[in-house]
Amino acid sequence: MTQSDFTAEEIAGIFPKLAETMAEALGCETEDITLTASLIDDLDAESIDFLDIVFRLEKTFKVKIPRGKILEDSRGSLSESEFEQNGVVTSAGLEQLKAYLSEVPAERFKSPLNVADVPRLFTPETFCKLVIRAQRDQAESTQ
Amino acid sequence: VTAHRFSAFSFVDRITSIGDSGIIQGTFRIPAHLDWFPQSLVAEAIGQLAAWYAMSHIDFAGRPVAALAGQTRYFSDGLPGELLSLEARIDSCDTDSVSYSGSACVDERLVLELKDCSGAMLPQEEFDDPRCLEQQFQLLKTIGAKESRLIQLPAILPLHLEADARGIVESDLIIPDQADFFHDHFPKKPVFPATLLMHALSSMLTEQINRSDRGSESSRPAITAIRRVKVRSWIAPGDRVRLRAEGLVPEAATKEIKLSARVGDKLVASAVAELATKAVALEGRR
Numbered sequence A: 001m002t003q004s005d006f007t008a009e010e011i012a013g014i015f016p017k018l019a020e021t022m023a024e025a026l027g028c029e030t031e032d033i034t035l036t037a038s039l040i041d042d043l044d045a046e047s048i049d050f051l052d053i054v055f056r057l058e059k060t061f062k063v064k065i066p067r068g069k070i071l072e073d074s075r076g077s078l079s080e081s082e083f084e085q086n087g088v089v090t091s092a093g094l095e096q097l098k099a100y101l102s103e104v105p106a107e108r109f110k111s112p113l114n115v116a117d118v119p120r121l122f123t124p125e126t127f128c129k130l131v132i133r134a135q136r137d138q139a140e141s142t143q
Numbered sequence B: 001v002t003a004h005r006f007s008a009f010s011f012v013d014r015i016t017s018i019g020d021s022g023i024i025q026g027t028f029r030i031p032a033h034l035d036w037f038p039q040s041l042v043a044e045a046i047g048q049l050a051a052w053y054a055m056s057h058i059d060f061a062g063r064p065v066a067a068l069a070g071q072t073r074y075f076s077d078g079l080p081g082e083l084l085s086l087e088a089r090i091d092s093c094d095t096d097s098v099s100y101s102g103s104a105c106v107d108e109r110l111v112l113e114l115k116d117c118s119g120a121m122l123p124q125e126e127f128d129d130p131r132c133l134e135q136q137f138q139l140l141k142t143i144g145a146k147e148s149r150l151i152q153l154p155a156i157l158p159l160h161l162e163a164d165a166r167g168i169v170e171s172d173l174i175i176p177d178q179a180d181f182f183h184d185h186f187p188k189k190p191v192f193p194a195t196l197l198m199h200a201l202s203s204m205l206t207e208q209i210n211r212s213d214r215g216s217e218s219s220r221p222a223i224t225a226i227r228r229v230k231v232r233s234w235i236a237p238g239d240r241v242r243l244r245a246e247g248l249v250p251e252a253a254t255k256e257i258k259l260s261a262r263v264g265d266k267l268v269a270s271a272v273a274e275l276a277t278k279a280v281a282l283e284g285r286r
Helices: A008-026 A047-061 A069-074 A091-100 A115-121 A124-142 B039-057 B130-141 B194-212 B278-285
Strands: B014-018 B023-029 B062-074 B083-093 B097-106 B109-123 B159-163 B168-174 B221-231 B240-246 B254-263 B266-277
Touching: A008 A047, A008 A124, A047 A124, A047 B062, A047 B109, A047 B221, A069 A091, A069 A115, A069 A124, B014 B039, B014 B130, B023 B039, B039 B062, B039 B083, B039 B097, B039 B109, B039 B130, B039 B194, B062 B194, B159 B194, B168 B194, B194 B221, B194 B240, B194 B254, B194 B266
Parallel strands: none
Antiparallel strands: B014 B023, B023 B083, B062 B109, B062 B221, B083 B097, B097 B109, B159 B168, B168 B240, B221 B266, B240 B254, B254 B266
């Protein structure tokens, strides 16, 4: 299994605790947190909520999640200029983004897509994957 | 640089140690000419110490802004003339954000503790002059700034307090168009400090408690901690802020009060205040 492969069991294992943590950060009910909800459009998250969510997830799952990790990782092997031009995601960047955020329904990827709008794509599942990656990194570093 | 620069809202006089381990220590002498010193400004002093660490860590290219404070716990008052020993422990710090905890003591007496604070790092150029800050940092690390630079406390008072039988208290806070503290916070972009907002919310709550509770001081609840502070948006000069506290019911000995602040319909900040009577608070500290 590569770093980018995630099983449904792994996601399901993380999700209940993650939903609880996210609901606390967003001040909503745990039931409102679904795997595919857009954090910004459906759950009214703002940029400060992302910082809060990451901070709380670190405490809940006892992992280290570098800030800006999703955006940084979503570029993959593309350089910044290959990923975006003048604040707009390039077509190569868009393909990379679709692959990285495979949990996001295809119709949510608008074209052209502003880099500032990338967080609109994030869902609770995006954060499940982020936690799983952090857990894997942690396990690797302790081996 | 104005006369109020590094005076009107700067609460670190000296940085006494700063190390790679992520611990920064410093001092602030509470000016003896003040009548009192709010606990929210003790919290501000610790936050500013952490900010010096974070800014110097990235060569003053960015600065943290108050965003999240997991827990601010009050233990005792810092009194005029006393020397606050400040410490911030940086959990993580990079170009995106800083996370820290910290404390303030007078001699061996704990005044206040901050836990799980986090702020986003924003481009310094939008707020301040990086080189000016760097010079001040060098000054704080060497000879230190002159003590008692603060002439008077910011005059921040909520107006027209309204309370109802459901335990909801509301009032308005009018942010002045001009104030000395805006020279420090921040020279290029004046922003109402989150700690002053917390001070205003606390003042509103305390006033309502004093109005409604005629018991002795020891039986009257007081704020012992502010938890889950989340600042969502800037509060600008001239803004009218609607302050709200929910849950101020007279029954329980220990209570949680939901605090919020709105500008128009926009929720700009939220927090939870923990109340306890003096007797319960002292018991909890043992």
